[in-house]
Each structure stands twice: as structure tokens, then as C-alpha cells.
Amino acid sequence: MELERKIEILAESAKYDVSCSSSGVENNTRQGTVGSTAVSGICHSFTPDGRCVSLLKLLFTNACIFDCHYCINRKSNAIPRATFTPQEVADLTMDFYMRNYIEGLFLSSAIIKNPDYTCELLIKTLKILREEKGFRGYIHVKAIPGADEKLIEELGFLADRMSVNVELPSRESLKLLAPDKDPFDLYKPMKQITTVKKEQEFLPAVRRGPSFVPAGQSTQMIIGASPESDRSIVKISENLYQKYQLKRVYYSAYIPVNQDNLLPAVTTEPPLLREHRLYQADWLLRFYKFTADEILSEDRPNFNLYLDPKANWAVQNYQRFPVDVQTASYDQLLRVPGIGPKSAQNIVKARKYYRLHLTDLKKLGIVIKRAQYFIACNHETPAGLIKDPEWIITSLISSKQYEVLKKHNTQSTSEQLTLFDVERFEHAKSR
Numbered sequence: 001m002e003l004e005r006k007i008e009i010l011a012e013s014a015k016y017d018v019s020c021s022s023s024g025v026e027n028n029t030r031q032g033t034v035g036s037t038a039v040s041g042i043c044h045s046f047t048p049d050g051r052c053v054s055l056l057k058l059l060f061t062n063a064c065i066f067d068c069h070y071c072i073n074r075k076s077n078a079i080p081r082a083t084f085t086p087q088e089v090a091d092l093t094m095d096f097y098m099r100n101y102i103e104g105l106f107l108s109s110a111i112i113k114n115p116d117y118t119c120e121l122l123i124k125t126l127k128i129l130r131e132e133k134g135f136r137g138y139i140h141v142k143a144i145p146g147a148d149e150k151l152i153e154e155l156g157f158l159a160d161r162m163s164v165n166v167e168l169p170s171r172e173s174l175k176l177l178a179p180d181k182d183p184f185d186l187y188k189p190m191k192q193i194t195t196v197k198k199e200q201e202f203l204p205a206v207r208r209g210p211s212f213v214p215a216g217q218s219t220q221m222i223i224g225a226s227p228e229s230d231r232s233i234v235k236i237s238e239n240l241y242q243k244y245q246l247k248r249v250y251y252s253a254y255i256p257v258n259q260d261n262l263l264p265a266v267t268t269e270p271p272l273l274r275e276h277r278l279y280q281a282d283w284l285l286r287f288y289k290f291t292a293d294e295i296l297s298e299d300r301p302n303f304n305l306y307l308d309p310k311a312n313w314a315v316q317n318y319q320r321f322p323v324d325v326q327t328a329s330y331d332q333l334l335r336v337p338g339i340g341p342k343s344a345q346n347i348v349k350a351r352k353y354y355r356l357h358l359t360d361l362k363k364l365g366i367v368i369k370r371a372q373y374f375i376a377c378n379h380e381t382p383a384g385l386i387k388d389p390e391w392i393i394t395s396l397i398s399s400k401q402y403e404v405l406k407k408h409n410t411q412s413t414s415e416q417l418t419l420f421d422v423e424r425f426e427h428a429k430s431r
Contacts, residue, residue: 001082003088003092005082006082006083006084006088007058007092009062009080009081009082010058010059010060010061010062010082010084011057011058011059013059013062013072013073013110014057014058014059014106014108015057016072016252016255016257017057017108017142017165017220017252054101054102054103054104055102055103055104055105055106055138055140056092056093056096056097056101056102056104056105056106057106058084058089058092058105058106058107058108059073059107059108059109059110060083060084060089060107060108060109060110060112060118060121060122060125061081061082061083061084061109061110061112061118061121062079062081062082062083062110063081063082063083063110063112064110064111064112065110065111065112065113065114065180066110066111066178066180066181067179067180068167068177068178068180068181069177069178069258069260069262069263070167070168070177070178070222070225070254070257070258070260070263071178071257071258072257072258073110074258077258083112084125086121086124086125086128087128089105089107089125090125090128090129090132090133090135093105093129093135093137094129094133094135097135097137103137103138104137104138104139104140104160105129105137105138105139105140105141106140106141107122107125107126107139107140107141107142108141108142109121109122109142109144111144111146114146115144115145115146115147115185116146116147116148116151118144118147119144119147119148119151119152119155120151122141122142122144122155123151123154123155123158126139126141126155126158126159127158130158138160138161138215139158139159139160139161140159140160140161140162140163140215141155141158141159141161141162142162142163142164142165143155143156143162143163143164143189143193143217144189145164145181145182145185145186145188145189146182146185147189149192152189152192152193153192153196153212156193156196156212156213157210157211157212159213160213160214160215161213161214161215161216161217161218161247162189162193162213162217163217163218163219163220164186164187164189164190164193164217164219165186165219165220165221166186166187166219166220166221166236166240167181167186167220167221167222168221168222168225168226169221169223169226169228169232169233169236170226170228170232170236171183173225173226173227173228174186176226176262177225177226177262177263190217190219190240190244190246191244193212193213193217193244194217194243194244194245196212196213197212197213197216197245200212215247216245216246216247217244217246217247218246218247218248218249218250219240219246219248219249219250220249220250220251220252221233221236221237221249221250221251221252222252222254223251223252223253223254223271223274223275223278224253224254224264224268224270224271224274225254225263225264229296229301229302230274230277230278230281230296230301230302230303231292231295231296231297231298231301231302232301233251233278234278234281234282234285234292234295234296235292235293237249237282237285237292238285238291238292241285241286249282251275251278251279251282252275253270253271253272253274253275254270254271255270256268256270273305273405274303274305277303277305277308277309278303280308280309280310281295281296281303281309284309284310287341288310288334288335288341289331289334290310290313294313295309295313296309300316305405306397306405307393307396307397308337310335310337311337311370311396313335314335314336314337314374315389315392315393316389318389318392320335321336321373321374321375322374322375322376322381323335323336323374323375323376324375324376324377324378324379325347325351325356325361325375325376325377326351326355326356326377326378330344330345330348333347333348336371336374336375337367337370337371337373337374337396338366338367338368338369338370338371338372338374339366339367339371339375340365342365343364343365343366346364346365347361347364347366350364355378356377356378357377357378357380358377358380358382360377361375361377370396372385373385373387373392373395373396
């Protein structure tokens with residue numbers, strides 16, 4: 001098969017994987033080597049689904065031995081198949097880099113023959129790049145679940161970041177929709193990567209040698225292929241961050257590609273707005289010191305898709321407001337819609353030197369349009385505002401914004417419950 005045809009097939013197959021980010025590693029060029037990475041990250045081009053990256057994004061092969069119901073590359077699908085050689089991927093990466101098209105490589109793979117064989121092919125590819133071609137640019141590679149621990153470790157010393165996709169939010173859904181996969185195999189590499197990184201950190205600097213996955217690890221969950229609630233997804237993400245020190249959890253709105261009675265119909269639109277709300281909730285977990293139980297509760301397990309999670313929390317906990325910006329702690333300020341980490345820091349610094357007034361807040365980076373319902377300043381509150389939570393909700397969502405959100409909302413709260421035939425799903429699980 002011609003190389004151009006392989007690229008066409010395998011680049012197309014890779015677009016469903018969003019678990020790539022080039023931030024978090026510093027690695028400068030040395031004499032005799034090519035390429036570099038920067039902590040500031042790389043964002044120069046766009047994937048077909050609109051995400052901004054500048055990585056050559058490929059599957060090594062889409063000839064998979066597994067038959068996962070949700071995957072376009074499942075072995076039972078009649079689609080064109082292709083497999084690169086390690087030399088071809090290495091040559092492509094260097095060619096694209098030298099043309100200034102990319103600054104790194106994102107390499108994933110279906111499982112060909114068995115996990116060990118697949119992992120060995122990825123190792124060979126990265127060795128050609130690192131050792132023969134002297135490539136020092138960013139490399140994100142997928143850990144292959146089920147591969148031998150020694151192979152995973154060898155792969156980790158060649159890559160900047162590794163990802164192990166949990167794929168579906170719960171083990172029950174994985175067992176039903178990916179019956180060939182063992183959930184234990186998915187989490188085992190995560191634990192190994194965490195353990196090796198911790199062991200390396202405790203070594204004296206002179207003994208550390210090459211860095212093991214210096215940019216950390218990430219994962220991806222497919223959203224909308226199985227009927228988990230938003231709360232259960234957020235709680236799983238929280239657990240992954242705490243247990244495995246993940247850098248990112250990526251959420252991918254399920255795009256129906258297979259006709260299957262256990263999946264949403266192929267005419268179903270991807271739940272893009274739900275995906276967006278999950279990313280916002282994820283941000284609250286990582287940077288705003290929220291817990292999953294605060295973001296969503298058992299009696300309200302799904303997002304209000306027309307209101308971002310932070311504003312929704314504030315409205316539901318309106319008894320905690322207004323927060324006085326002159327006296328509130330940094331953590332309290334972070335809970336106010338319209339105040340982020342940077343503006344909260346600005347407030348804490350500014351009030352050391354002078355008494356704040358409402359007119360000062362916009363200069364400190366506060367989004368007054370959102371924050372005005374939840375703040376006070378020296379016991380003074382913005383005049384003329386109605387302090388009714390229901391009224392605040394309608395004010396936070398302008399008519400223009402509502403129409404935009406409605407257009408992109410392919411999965412409302414009620415639809416999340418009825419999108420699936422729950423009885424059929426439960427029956428399949430019990431078999």
C-alpha cells in the first residue's frame with residue numbers, strides 16, 4: 001500500500017482520540033539533535049473536529065484484534081485497514097517537522113496480534129526517532145494495556161507524555177461494550193507509571209538518568225456511549241486525579257459510528273455541550289478546589305446544560321452569598337462566579353494596601369456581569385439587583401446565549417436518561 005494511502009486511513013482513524021496535549025515539559029535541543037519542547041505548550045494547527053494542536057497525530061495501525069462496540073476500528077467493521085512500519089512513522093515525523101508543519105508526535109495504535117507485539121513496534125518507532133534521528137521534540141504515546149511492565153517502562157523513557165484511556169466511565173459499561181478488554185489491564189499501566197515516576201523523584205539527581213514520562217500521564221473517557229450520570233463521571237475523574245496524579249482527563253463526546261443495539265442510534269448528534277460542561281467541572285476540580293460532591297449531588301446528578309457548573313453551584317448555594325471581597329479568603333473568592341485564580345490573587349494583593357470599592361473590582365479582572373449577584377465590598381452591594389436565585393439564572397443566560405446553547409445542546413438533562421433503552425442495557429448486563 002502506498003504511504004499516502006496509509007496516512008489517509010490512519011490519520012482519519014486517529015481523529016476520535018482527543019487525549020493529547022503538549023504542555024508540561026521542557027526539553028531543549030542539544031548539539032547533534034533536532035527539535036525541542038517548551039513548557040508553554042504547542043498550539044499551532046487544528047484537527048478536523050476543531051481542537052487546536054500541532055502534533056502529527058497518527059494510529060500506528062487500525063487493524064485491531066478487539067471488537068469494541070463503540071470503536072470505528074473494531075475488527076468486525078468492514079473498513080480499510082493499514083499498518084505503518086516504525087521507519088515510516090519516524091520518517092514522516094521528521095519530514096513534517098523539518099517543513100515546520102508540526103512540533104511533535106502523537107502516536108496511538110490499535111492492538112495488532114497482541115499487546116506486547118504492538119508495544120514493541122511503538123518502542124522501535126520511538127527509538128528510531130530519539131536515537132537514530134536525534135529527535136528531541138515532544139512525543140505523546142499511548143501505553144498499551146496488557147503489555148508487559150518492562151515494555152511499558154521502556155516506552156515511558158522514550159516519550160514525554162503517556163496516556164492510558166479508560167475509554168468508558170464505568171467498568172460495567174466497559175465489560176458490556178468492550179467484552180474483549182479486561183478493566184484491570186487498563187488501570188494497571190496507570191499505576192505503574194505513577195509508581196515509576198515517584199521512585200525516580202526520590203533518587204538523587206546524579207542517579208536519575210533519563211526522565212520517565214516527564215510531562216506525566218493523561219486519559220480519555222467517551223461520553224454518551226453509555227448511560228452513566230454526569231456526577232458519576234466527575235467522581236471517577238476526581239478519583240483518577242487523586243490516585244494516579246493525572247495531568248488531564250479528556251472527555252470525548254461519542255460520535256455514533258456503528259449501528260449497534262447497545263449504542264445510541266447513528267443519527268444521534270454528539271453531546272458536545274455536555275462534553276463542554278464536563279471540561280468546566282474538571283477545571284473546578286483541578287484549579288478551584290471543588291469536590292465532585294459539591295459540583296453535582298445525588299438528587300441532582302446531571303448538569304444544568306444552560307448554566308456553567310460554577311454558576312449553577314453558586315445559585316444552588318445562594319445562602320453562602322454575598323461574599324465580601326474585602327475580607328473573604330482566597331478559597332472563598334474562588335467560589336464566586338466571575339472570579340478566577342488570577343483575579344482572586346489580585347484582590348488579595350490589592351486589599352493589603354488600600355480599602356477596595358466596587359468601582360475597583362473590574363480593574364482587578366473580575367467579570368462584573370457575573371459576579372455582581374454574589375459579591376459585596378465593605379458591606380456594600382451593587383444597587384438595583386434582584387436577589388432571587390431564579391431571576392439570577394435568567395439574567396446569567398442572555399436570550400442570545402440561550403439560543404446558541406440550545407442550538408448546540410444535543411443532549412438535555414431528560415434526554416440523557418432516555419437516550420438509551422435502559423431496560424435493554426440492564427438486561428444485557430445481567431446476561
